[in-house]
Amino acid sequence: MFKFIIIADDFTGANDTGVQLTKKGYETYTLLDLEGFTKSEFDALVIDTETRGLSPENAYNKVKESINKLKALINVELEEMIIYKKIDSTLRGNIVEEIIALYEELKPELIIFAPAYPKNNRITLNEVHYVNGKPIDKTEFANDIKNPVNVSNIKILLSNTNVFKVRHVYLSEIKNLEVIIKNLKDINTLTFDAEKDSDLVEIATKVTEANKKVLWVGSAGLAEALISSIKKEGKIITVSGSTRSLTITQLINLSEKGNIPIINIDLYNLFNEAESEKNRICSLVNTYNDKDVIITSYMAQEDLETAKKISLELGIELKDISQIIAEKISEISLKVINFTKPKGLILTGGDIAFNVVKKLNSKIIKIKNEIEPGIPEIELFEGPFKRLKIITKAGGFGNELTLYNSYRYLKGE
Structure with missing residues (x-):
């Protein structure tokens, strides 16, 4: 900037x-x-x-x-x-x-x-x-x-x-x-x-x-x-792990109105070939050059069914599978953030938000603003990504345009 x-x-x-x-x-x-x-x-x-x-x-x-x-x-x-x-x-x-x-x-x-x-x-x-x-x-x-x-x-x-x-x-x-x-x-x-x-x-x-x-x-x-x-430097990266239908609608609106590509995480690869999947996601982000991107593990009911099948195959309860997915997505997010140096993040889904912020190695978070009811803007107060602005959203919060509004806020619009 x-x-x-x-x-x-x-x-x-x-x-x-x-x-x-x-x-x-x-x-x-x-x-x-x-x-x-x-x-x-x-x-x-x-x-x-x-x-x-x-x-x-x-x-x-x-x-x-x-x-x-x-x-x-x-x-x-x-x-x-x-x-x-x-x-x-x-x-x-x-x-x-x-x-x-x-x-x-x-x-x-x-x-x-x-x-x-x-x-x-x-x-x-x-x-x-x-x-x-x-x-x-x-x-x-x-x-x-x-x-x-x-x-x-x-x-x-x-x-x-x-x-x-x-x-x-x-x-x-x-x-x-x-x-x-x-x-x-x-x-x-x-x-x-x-x-x-x-x-x-x-x-x-x-x-x-x-x-x-x-x-x-x-x-x-x-x-x-x-x-x-003057265009500010850096991407806006949106990361979602929420299975809520409202979040999926919000992601679709964000993608269409903001002309932002959606990158779907392959859940089977995430468990069976984690490093390969991480590299695939990073390669796709890199392909889009300066464009903002959406990274998500759930965009349809089939994705939730895939998570349930993985739960049965591995003999791990679905709630624990969800936590493992959040941890693995946070590892992907960290790699993406390291090479894109974004100016802002939008994180939706409680587990995703917590795990991604934890990976960014800042134990002190500054609460900056409320974009919409229950949708805060925070800023990392320390660590290697100090002053990075992040908007966090629970999966079921907001209206159909909440993610798009959050995106425009980070863009300074």
Whole structure:
């Protein structure tokens, strides 16, 4: 997963951007002061510099100081993190000075500047930034006591310094953005029109695909688009050992709605050629490359009948057979988890859930959330898979869409 660093100039702006990350499943912290910050593991940090009301010189110095403290704390590298400068969607504040401070310290290849926030009626057309249909310098924000806005043309805003070599991308050009980026010469800054949320998503997606060292600059609108455009790493693995008809219906819905392949465990092979079956399952998971998968031992009444036959043949009670199946499936799951490094698990069936988590070697479990009544999200607190997110579900719990809803939750949807 990419890590995010967001630098905001006020507290409310910090949080309205940070919440976009939280909605997508990122563990996000807002820092009012970098002193004493020691947490080594995080998904996103939002740094509130409180510089909107400062003089341009003081804002420049404060942002420089903040980014240097951050570098010392977590060794910031643009290749490893997404750096986002959150600005006000009405262009208030020391925007130019703060971007210069970040540009000098981080040395990105490209600055992306898109302040539009269409959801809140802030759009940019033909270089001009509008609020509720009026150029920003013709609105009440032009008379703001602390931060009067006297420039509505965003290209001119950034062109008033020799630091930025600016090229504006008009609405009709966004569809060819990859070509524009590829052919840039002596340009280090792109400013953008954006009228709809989809424009911002297209900008974010195409810039990300260009694999440049980017300093992103925008309001919460571009931040949300950027977060949405980035696919988190890792699969979602669903493992089921429940014989309940409801669970089977839930698995079918998950497979069909999520376009997720189902891998059936052969119970006879599981008992008679366990290692071979384990390798077969892992090979199938690997065949699906980056696709999420469902691994299950029961998808029809015949599977339960097979378990009963194995019980009779081996002279072992059915309840004990069920426990052995759960242990063997947990061994398969461990092997799959070891090589896929999933970002999340869905485990259904009490024995399955317990045995798989036990194999993951974490004795302390953090309870994070309740997805639906009786359907918790947990997180491993220690061990080799620390911070792995897992949703557990008893076989008879939930409705027909519970597994699909759980899957979408782990996907950040």
